[in-house]
Amino acid sequence: MGTTVKPVFISRKVYDFLDSVQANKLDLYRRADFDFWTGSTYVSRARYGSQTIWDFATTQNFQPVLTVNNNITFNDATDARSLEILQIIKQQNRRLAIYWSGGIDSTVILASLIKNWQQNDLSMVDVVMTPSSYYENPMFYKKIIKKHNFNIIEKDDTSVSKFHTHVVTDGEPADKLWLVRNALNYATSLGYNQLKNSWQQEQTKLVDFFQCKFQTKSQCEQYFKLVANNILETGAPVDTVSDWFWWINFNWHWEGHLWHAYAMSQNKTPENLEIFKQRYHPWYNTKLYQQWSFSKEGKASKLFQSAVQYKWPAKVYINEVFDNRWFMNYKTKTGSPTRYASKSHRPGDIFPVAIFQDGTALTSDQPQEVKKFIRSCLLI
Amino acid sequence: MSSYFFDGCANTNAGQQQYSIFDPVYNRFVIVSDDCDALTKTIMLLSGKTQLYLVTVQQANNWDPNVIDNHCCENWGLSRLTGYNLFAFPETKKSLIIEPVPDLAPNTLPVSDIEKELKNFAFLSHSVIQHWANCQDWFLYEFYDYIDCPALLQEQKQLERQVYHAIYSAVNYIQAEAEVNALMSQAPGRFDNKKIWAQR
Numbered sequence: 001m002g003t004t005v006k007p008v009f010i011s012r013k014v015y016d017f018l019d020s021v022q023a024n025k026l027d028l029y030r031r032a033d034f035d036f037w038t039g040s041t042y043v044s045r046a047r048y049g050s051q052t053i054w055d056f057a058t059t060q061n062f063q064p065v066l067t068v069n070n071n072i073t074f075n076d077a078t079d080a081r082s083l084e085i086l087q088i089i090k091q092q093n094r095r096l097a098i099y100w101s102g103g104i105d106s107t108v109i110l111a112s113l114i115k116n117w118q119q120n121d122l123s124m125v126d127v128v129m130t131p132s133s134y135y136e137n138p139m140f141y142k143k144i145i146k147k148h149n150f151n152i153i154e155k156d157d158t159s160v161s162k163f164h165t166h167v168v169t170d171g172e173p174a175d176k177l178w179l180v181r182n183a184l185n186y187a188t189s190l191g192y193n194q195l196k197n198s199w200q201q202e203q204t205k206l207v208d209f210f211q212c213k214f215q216t217k218s219q220c221e222q223y224f225k226l227v228a229n230n231i232l233e234t235g236a237p238v239d240t241v242s243d244w245f246w247w248i249n250f251n252w253h254w255e256g257h258l259w260h261a262y263a264m265s266q267n268k269t270p271e272n273l274e275i276f277k278q279r280y281h282p283w284y285n286t287k288l289y290q291q292w293s294f295s296k297e298g299k300a301s302k303l304f305q306s307a308v309q310y311k312w313p314a315k316v317y318i319n320e321v322f323d324n325r326w327f328m329n330y331k332t333k334t335g336s337p338t339r340y341a342s343k344s345h346r347p348g349d350i351f352p353v354a355i356f357q358d359g360t361a362l363t364s365d366q367p368q369e370v371k372k373f374i375r376s377c378l379l380i
Numbered sequence: 381m382s383s384y385f386f387d388g389c390a391n392t393n394a395g396q397q398q399y400s401i402f403d404p405v406y407n408r409f410v411i412v413s414d415d416c417d418a419l420t421k422t423i424m425l426l427s428g429k430t431q432l433y434l435v436t437v438q439q440a441n442n443w444d445p446n447v448i449d450n451h452c453c454e455n456w457g458l459s460r461l462t463g464y465n466l467f468a469f470p471e472t473k474k475s476l477i478i479e480p481v482p483d484l485a486p487n488t489l490p491v492s493d494i495e496k497e498l499k500n501f502a503f504l505s506h507s508v509i510q511h512w513a514n515c516q517d518w519f520l521y522e523f524y525d526y527i528d529c530p531a532l533l534q535e536q537k538q539l540e541r542q543v544y545h546a547i548y549s550a551v552n553y554i555q556a557e558a559e560v561n562a563l564m565s566q567a568p569g570r571f572d573n574k575k576i577w578a579q580r
Contacts, residue, residue: 135428189461326494334469
């Protein structure tokens with residue numbers, strides 16, 4: 001790691017190495033990015049706005065202009081992505097590994113390939129799954145994956161990522177296009193009709209809601225202000241409470257989720273990062289999907305009236321390939337078992353505390369280096 | 381009404397508790413029973429269709445022995461769903477339990493066909509689970525889950541797994557019931573499932 005190489009991704013585990021003064025200074029952001037936003041076990045760069053919490057490197061990623069002037073549909077974006085991925089595997093002459101969790105996002109991938117690819121192209125697909133994938137979606141496995149005779153690779157928590165041998169795709173960063181658990185909890189608690197209210201008029205309710213995570217009311221207010229200032233500064237298309245929850249995901253957590261697979265891979269070297277960039281194509285990391293998330297359909301899809309409508313356009317898309325009343329009427333957020341997620345570390349495990357733009361990582365077995373990194377690189 | 385219907389009332393005078401399977405998506409109780417173990421296993425068998433939770437309904441402040449049974453439990457839900465992690469992968473048995481139990485609240489929305497089908501699946505599952513629990517000595521049956529069991533019992537356990545899998549992976553209730561009955565008519569070894577199942 002060179003001294004000028006900036007981090008792109010910092011794990012929540014960095015806090016294990018902070019002294020109490022440093023930790024207190026960062027408490028609000030720690031709570032905001034690590035604890036409040038479930039599933040975000042790390043922080044990365046905010047994509048829009050001048051506020052910097054950490055001195056992160058900028059990665060080259062498409063950032064759309066935030067203007068709601070398009071009629072893109074989820075179907076358009078998904079069909080287009082399947083053709084892009086087909087082109088990539090043909091160009092690279094490699095098989096495609098799909099990390100299938102059984103949830104809505106990764107099931108869309110399989111549905112899209114079945115809908116848009118020829119049978120001989122489908123024979124180039126390996127489905128990487130765990131027993132929990134089957135648990136989450138047994139009917140799709142039985143009726144679709146088995147029927148199409150996809151090659152199955154069983155992943156366990158020690159298996160090496162497939163990007164050394166395959167083109168790889170997965171359901172990242174789909175959640176950043178939608179509303180996720182915190183918004184569901186907000187709606188469950190206050191009523192789904194609250195999602196369509198103006199976020200500016202609902203300041204009191206939002207601040208009260210944050211109290212389930214933050215320690216003091218003052219922190220809740222500070223956090224609300226931080227997000228509000230960013231929305232006003234960037235001109236983000238945020239009108240409703242629903243948009244408000246979406247924006248936090250879209251702005252602050254998009255980048256981090258793109259690094260998630262690399263963080264879980266072994267041998268983090270500049271060479272391996274280059275291979276990773278060439279082979280890893282997270283399904284939802286496209287221009288069209290991003291624009292869709294604040295298109296007319298995208299914004300409307302986040303104003304659902306009950307949990308049944310969670311990610312509704314995606315469920316409708318899957319239903320074209322597999323008519324499953326249970327999935328349509330019941331499927332919501334399930335989440336991944338922690339043993340398959342990076343947040344689960346057993347005592348003694350070595351994990352990346354930070355990943356740098358050159359692909360190297362600072363790991364938990366280098367405590368002195370981590371402390372040096374905290375002193376020199378973090379804005380505290 | 382399901383042919384596996386039971387009223388689900390608990391004899392509280394005899395120390396029984398009333399439990400329920402709860403559907404958070406529609407905020408309704410699916411079935412009630414005094415058999416906590418059978419309900420927990422039913423939740424597992426139905427988990428391929430939706431994620432359900434266990435509630436000790438008796439712990440609600442406004443619970444009354446006469447208020448809720450399987451004739452009417454779908455007309456009831458919970459008054460509050462905040463503070464529970466209802467959208468997470470169930471990593472432990474405890475994560476399937478909703479506690480503390482909030483007050484019960486009427487749910488006046490119409491019950492959809494898919495909810496009725498879920499209720500039928502729940503009755504079928506509960507009956508099948510109780511069948512296996514009742515038709516032989518429970519201690520030996522559980523014991524042989526952990527230790528290699530004699531061939532005679534292996535055959536029976538294999539059949540039990542097939543029945544559970546039929547329910548777990550079924551899309552359609554009528555097909556699932558037919559498959560379960562076909563499997564139950566098999567009688568490996570000394571176990572006459574057909575007879576016991578027919579006498580339920």
